[in-house]
Amino acid sequence: xxxxxxxxxxxxxxxxxxxxxxxxxxxxxxxxxxxxxxxxxxxxxxxxxxxxxxxxxxxxxxxxxxxxxxxxxxxxxxxxxxxxxxxxxxxxxxxxxxxxxxxxxxxxxxxxxxxxxxxxxxxxxxxxxxxxxxxxxxxxxxxxxxxxxxxxxxxxxxxxxxxxxxxxxxxxxxxxxxxxxxxxxxx
Numbered sequence: 380x381x382x383x384x385x386x387x388x389x390x391x392x393x394x395x396x397x398x399x400x401x402x403x404x405x406x407x408x409x410x411x412x413x414x415x416x417x418x419x420x421x422x423x424x425x426x427x428x429x430x431x432x433x434x435x436x437x438x439x440x441x442x443x444x445x446x447x448x449x450x451x452x453x454x455x456x457x458x459x460x461x462x463x464x465x466x467x468x469x470x471x472x473x474x475x476x477x478x479x480x481x482x483x484x485x486x487x488x489x490x491x492x493x494x495x496x497x498x499x500x501x502x503x504x505x506x507x508x509x510x511x512x513x514x515x516x517x518x519x520x521x522x523x524x525x526x527x528x529x530x531x532x533x534x535x536x537x538x539x540x541x542x543x544x545x546x547x548x549x550x551x552x553x554x555x556x557x558x559x560x561x562x563x564x565x566x
Contacts, residue, residue, distance in 0.1 A: 380508075380510075380512055380513060380514070380515060380553070380554045380555075381421075381513065381514050381515070381551065381552075381553055382507070382515045382517065382551070382552040382553070382554060383420060383514075383515070383516045383517065383549055383550070383551055383552075384517050384519065384523075384524050384527065384549070384550040384551075384552065385416065385440070385516065385517065385518050385519070385547075385548070385549050385550070386519065386520060386521055386524060386544050386545065386546055386547065386548050387405070387432075387434075387436040387437045387440055387518060387519075387520065387546065387547070388405055388406065388408070388409055388412040388413060388416065388436075388440060388546050388547040389405065389406040389408060389409075389412060389546040389547065390403045390404065390405055390406060390436055390546075391403065391404040391405060391406045391407070392404075393466070395466050395467050395468060396464070396465075396466055396467075397459040397462040397463055397464065397465050397466070397467060397470075397487075398459075398463065398464065399455075399456040399457040399458055399459040399463060399490075399520075399522070400434065400455050400456055400457070400458045400459070400463060401434075401463045401464055402434055402435050402436070403436060404436075405435075405436050405439060409439070409440075412546070412547045413440055413443050413547075415547070416440075416547045416549065417443065417444075419549045419566055420516075420549060421514075423444060423445070423514055423516065424513070424514060426512070426513070426514075427445070427512070427513070427514035427515065427516060428449070428510065428512045428514070428515045428516070429441055429444050429445035429447065429448045429449065429515075429516045429517075429518070430448070430449050430450075430451055430454060430503075430507075430515070430516070430517045430518070430519075431448050431449070431450050431451070431454065431517070431518040431519070432450065432451070432452075432454040432455050432456070432518065432519050432520060432523070433450040433451070433452055433454075433455065434455065434456070434520075437454070437518040437519060437520070438450060438518075440518050441516070441518040444516055444518075445516070451503055452499075453499040453500060453502055453503035454500070454503060454517065454518075454519040454520070454523055455499075455520070455523075456496075456519075456520035456521070456522050456523065457490070457491060457493065457496050457520075457522045458486075458487075458490045458491040458495075458496075459487045459490045460486065460487045460488050460489035460490025460491070461487060461488040461489050461490070462487045462488070462490065463490075482537075483535075483536045483537050493522070493526070493536055493537075493539075494536060496522050496523065496526055497526040497529065497530065497536050500523045500526040500527055500530070501526070501527070501530050504527055504530065508554055508559075521544035524542075524544050524550055525539035525540060525542055525544060526539060528542055528550075528561075528564075531552070531559050531561065532561075542564065542565075543565060544565065545565055548564075548565045548566060549563075549565075549566045550563070550564045550565065550566070551563050551566070
């Protein structure tokens, strides 16, 4: 099974904004970015599976690949809870520092920790590997891609943030004989 993990393209948000599970608009450059992204991918067959986070920034891209996109909430970005829509510099510095020092286990108020995100992403991954498919396309977020990389490589979740996951990037995996190979990252 060839699996392509794709991060959505650039958003029209200001730098430093917490927008994990918020629906935000894509940048005006979306059509050009989507075209460039499609050039990085092979031709997809009719029977290929296409999964997406339910957020519009992912669904809009996924629908360029298939008319039968399956959305799955396990592919959502980190839930920043009460911080959604706030700028990081608007959050009380001491509270933000407590979270950043322990984001793997700690959650923003009414949000989720990175461990929570990892758990749901791995459940999705395990379900995916139980399917019969030759090609799979997954449109999601940087946090989910990092969580899956940590899982596949058996890394501590905190180490997942050493992976740069660019907007519109493609990460190819191949699952054969109960083993997952990483063909490339951040293409």
